[in-house]
Amino acid sequence: xxxxxxxxxxxxxxxxxxxxxxxxxxxxxxxxxxxxxxxxxxxxxxxxxxxxxxxxxxxxxxxxxxxxxxxxxxxxxxxxxxxxxxxxxxxxxxxxxxxxxxxxxxxxxxxxxxxxxxxxxxxxxxxxxxxxxxxxxxxxxxxxxxxxxxxxxxxxxxxxxxxxxxxxxxxxxxxxxxxxxxxxxxxxxxxxxxxxxxxxxxxxxxxxxxxxxxxxxxxxx
Amino acid sequence: xxxxxxxxxxxxxxxxxxxxxxxxxxxxxxxxxxxxxxxxxxxxxxxxxxxxxxxxxxxxxxxxxxxxxxxxxxxxxxxxxxxxxxx
Numbered sequence: 001x002x003x004x005x006x007x008x009x010x011x012x013x014x015x016x017x018x019x020x021x022x023x024x025x026x027x028x029x030x031x032x033x034x035x036x037x038x039x040x041x042x043x044x045x046x047x048x049x050x051x052x053x054x055x056x057x058x059x060x061x062x063x064x065x066x067x068x069x070x071x072x073x074x075x076x077x078x079x080x081x082x083x084x085x086x087x088x089x090x091x092x093x094x095x096x097x098x099x100x101x102x103x104x105x106x107x108x109x110x111x112x113x114x115x116x117x118x119x120x121x122x123x124x125x126x127x128x129x130x131x132x133x134x135x136x137x138x139x140x141x142x143x144x145x146x147x148x149x150x151x152x153x154x155x156x157x158x159x160x161x162x163x164x165x166x167x168x169x170x171x172x173x174x175x176x177x178x179x180x181x182x183x184x185x186x187x188x189x190x191x192x193x194x195x196x197x198x199x200x201x202x203x204x205x206x207x208x209x210x211x212x213x214x215x216x217x218x219x220x221x
Numbered sequence: 222x223x224x225x226x227x228x229x230x231x232x233x234x235x236x237x238x239x240x241x242x243x244x245x246x247x248x249x250x251x252x253x254x255x256x257x258x259x260x261x262x263x264x265x266x267x268x269x270x271x272x273x274x275x276x277x278x279x280x281x282x283x284x285x286x287x288x289x290x291x292x293x294x295x296x297x298x299x300x301x302x303x304x305x306x307x308x
Contacts, residue, residue, distance in 0.1 A: 157235040161250050164234075171244040180241070184234050 001040060002030040004110040006059050006119040006134070010050060011032075015040030023122050025132045047106065047123055051168040055178040059110050061168040062185065065129070066107040066118050067091055070102045070212055073118040073135035075107065076195075077166040078143035085127055087143060087197060090204035104129030109137060111182045116190055139191050139211055146196025148204035154194045156187035163187065222231050222308055223264055225297055229304045240304060251302065256281065256288075260295045264305065270296070 001012045003026040011034035012023065019040045029137035035057060051061040064077035065084040067203045069091065076084050084104075091099045102118070105125030118137040124130040141151070142159055156163055167183055170176045193210065197203035228243035238258035240251040253261070256277050263273035265286070274288035281288075299305040 157237045160234055160237060160239060161252055165249040169248075170246055173243075176244065179233060180232065215253055 002034060003122075004028045005050060006054070008035045008054070008056075008057050008059065008108050008118075010035065010053075011037045011095050012040040012046065013037055016042070018209075019046065026122050027108055032206060043123070052172060052175055054108060054168045055175045056111055057110075057181060058121050058182060060179065060182050061108050061110050063106060063126075063168075063191070065105070066103040066120070068102055068133070068135040069095060069208070070098050071135070072138035072211070073102075074139045074141060074211060075109070075118055075137060076143055079165070082143050083197065083199060083207060084143060085109040085125065085129070086199050087203060087207075088129070090199075090201060091208070094182045094201055094204045095195060095208065096099045100131070100133065101129045102131060102133050102135060109186060111185050111189075116186060137190050139182070139193060140187075141193045141195050141207065141211075143195050143197055146198065149195075149200070149203045151193055151206050151210040153210075154192055156192040158191070158193065163192075182216060222269075223300070223305050224267075224308050225265055226304060231269070234237050234267070237299055240299075242304075246275060247302070249305070251299075256291055257295060263292075264296070 001015045001020060002024050002200055003010050003012055005026060012165055022043060038046050040046055045077050054061050056183035064075045065088045066073065066075050067088050076087055078084055088101055104127055106121055107120045108121055116137045119134040120130050120132050125182060142177045163188040164183060167179065169179055195207055227245050229240060231240055232236060240253060242243060250302060259276055259280065259308040260273055270289055270292045271290050274285055277288040278285055296305060
């Protein structure tokens with residue numbers, strides 16, 4: 001079975017029925033040579049194999065929830081259980097048609113000269129949130145539960161430990177070195193924010209106010 | 222004598238000194254403060270606490286006593302984390 005992830009063709013060998021079903025939104029006709037091959041026996045091991053290979057193609061496999069809001073890609077990241085799903089649901093609920101949830105769990109980022117793009121993947125989390133789409137990445141937001149909602153632009157260097165934990169680190173040496181290099185390029189080029197958030201509408205309002213207002217100001221310049 | 226265990230390395234990311242580990246050792250990175258990289262390099266060269274403390278004093282405005290304290294605290298911390306070991 002041939003799939004296309006973040007613009008890269010992957011040949012999945014011997015996919016089981018359930019894996020085939022899981023991957024169907026990403027299936028493409030088999031044309032030409034795939035960039036690499038991965039075994040389709042099981043979803044988690046397939047994800048790992050994909051993640052091991054992606055850095056060679058300037059792609060990072062991340063843990064986070066990816067949305068598109070007014071054409072801008074926003075990646076919310078945090079350890080599991082922090083409330084990424086709740087937060088992006090607030091965006092969809094209160095942002096309406098201006099917001100699209102692209103991936104709820106494991107998006108891929110391509111880090112290229114021409115720009116940084118965030119991509120949906122078949123790994124959408126247990127809520128199965130997302131679709132096969134991509135968006136230019138405008139912001140990375142690290143979520144943290146708080147008693148109040150407060151979003152601030154921060155220097156990613158101050159949050160390196162927490163940010164790198166949300167990026168897949170390959171086992172193979174060249175791939176892991178490439179990952180550090182791509183991560184550095186990523187954080188140098190994409191604005192980074194920290195968000196203390198409650199589970200309320202105000203969390204969406206605080207984040208949207210900062211992210212969409214700032215980008216509106218930037219485009220006016 | 223303290224040494225750095227196999228699989229751990231120091232590197233710069235976004236111009237900050239951090240400790241990274243080969244996969245399977247620990248998840249993520251350890252951030253180092255200003256003297257951290259200096260102490261790490263001293264350990265890597267086999268220097269003892271006093272020699273490293275002297276280097277700290279040469280670079281930073283601090284006392285020998287405080288510098289030795291910093292070195293010992295750093296070594297203790299990284300030994301606890303399994304990055305350094307006594308040998």
